[in-house]
Amino acid sequence: MPDHKLDPNKWVSLYSDYLFNYTITRINDREVAKDLVQETFFAGLKSMVNFKGQASERTWLISILKRKIIDHYRKINSKKGKAEVKVNFNTEEDEGDWLEERVADPYDRTAEDTIENEELAMAIQKCMSKLSQKQAQVFKMKTIEGMDTETICNELNITASNLWVIIHRARTAMADCLENNWF
Amino acid sequence: MKRKFLFISCEEAQEICDKSQYGEATAWEKLKLNLRYLYCSITRKYVKRNKKLSDSINQAPLDCLQKEELNALQKEFNLKLEQQKQG
Numbered sequence: 001m002p003d004h005k006l007d008p009n010k011w012v013s014l015y016s017d018y019l020f021n022y023t024i025t026r027i028n029d030r031e032v033a034k035d036l037v038q039e040t041f042f043a044g045l046k047s048m049v050n051f052k053g054q055a056s057e058r059t060w061l062i063s064i065l066k067r068k069i070i071d072h073y074r075k076i077n078s079k080k081g082k083a084e085v086k087v088n089f090n091t092e093e094d095e096g097d098w099l100e101e102r103v104a105d106p107y108d109r110t111a112e113d114t115i116e117n118e119e120l121a122m123a124i125q126k127c128m129s130k131l132s133q134k135q136a137q138v139f140k141m142k143t144i145e146g147m148d149t150e151t152i153c154n155e156l157n158i159t160a161s162n163l164w165v166i167i168h169r170a171r172t173a174m175a176d177c178l179e180n181n182w183f
Numbered sequence: 184m185k186r187k188f189l190f191i192s193c194e195e196a197q198e199i200c201d202k203s204q205y206g207e208a209t210a211w212e213k214l215k216l217n218l219r220y221l222y223c224s225i226t227r228k229y230v231k232r233n234k235k236l237s238d239s240i241n242q243a244p245l246d247c248l249q250k251e252e253l254n255a256l257q258k259e260f261n262l263k264l265e266q267q268k269q270g
Contacts, residue, residue: 008264012257017247024246034252041260045267121243142205143240144247149207168201175232178239 004053006060011041013133015058017140018125019065025118026069036072040065058129120182127177131170138163139170191215196226197233204237 019040023033043064051060128136138156141147142163149160158166191199196219202208203216219226248256 008260012253012260016253016256020248021246025244030246034248034256037248038256038259041256042263045263117243120239121245124240124243124245140247144245145249149205164198164201168197171201171204171233171236175236178236179232182239 004051004056004060006044006048006051006057008041008045008048011044011057011061014129015061018058018122018129019061021121021125022062022065023069025121027072032072036065036068039068043068123178123182124174127174127181130177131173135166135170135173138166139174142167189215189218191219193219193223193225193229196220196223197229200226200230200233204233 016037019037020033023036024030027033027036040061044061047064055063128139131139138152138158141152141155142149149163152158153160153163156163196216199208199212199216203213208216216226216230220230
């Protein structure tokens with residue numbers, strides 16, 4: 001029995017940032033990431049009839065995006081003609097030479113942290129998507145985009161005290177959500 | 184009168200704490216918050232949670248689409264949606 005329904009009218013406002021954040025941590029190119037998010041929405045529209053309702057809208061869109069990302073890397077590799085694989089072989093004779101190749105890669109130590117931080121970013125985006133539209137908008141402008149209070153107030157036509165009330169509610173909801181899903 | 188001047192409510196303390204996360208609390212506000220922090224366990228709990236949230240946000244590589252980018256995306260998507268409805 002299908003539990004979830006698709007409402008494409010809300011996709012852009014609800015899932016753009018989540019999908020974009022997911023992509024940018026894997027692609028590292030803003031323009032490509034934007035294109036992939038757009039392609040994901042288009043592909044979603046095209047294959048709406050295949051949606052069985054077993055997964056949430058967001059999970060379903062993410063599964064499409066994952067394929068898009070894989071396709072993107074395949075395309076890059078096929079353009080190059082071959083994947084670049086570099087292997088360093090260490091033999092007994094090498095001992096003492098090229099010491100830098102034997103030293104632990106400093107980036108390796110932080111690889112785990114990087115993955116964890118990316119997962120944290122996704123958890124934060126997930127929690128943000130649960131906020132009301134107004135709260136999410138103000139929270140995003142203030143916290144992620146780092147806009148100053150006056151600019152936000154002018155843009156959204158709200159007072160400063162109104163802004164801080166929205167921020168307070170958003171932060172409380174975010175802390176609750178992260179406490180349940182992350183901390 | 185003096186007491187009200189220096190001692191703030193829990194709600195006020197929380198608002199100052201929020202402002203402080205964005206570097207927008209004044210020194211006087213911070214002083215009042217610190218005073219409340221000394222004797223109010225609810226404020227202490229809120230400050231701790233709020234700081235933890237800020238630390239997490241600063242630690243995570245968060246990025247988002249700008250308003251113009253979002254509008255452009257919405258426009259393209261609406262076109263596609265219309266096409267789909269007609270086709």
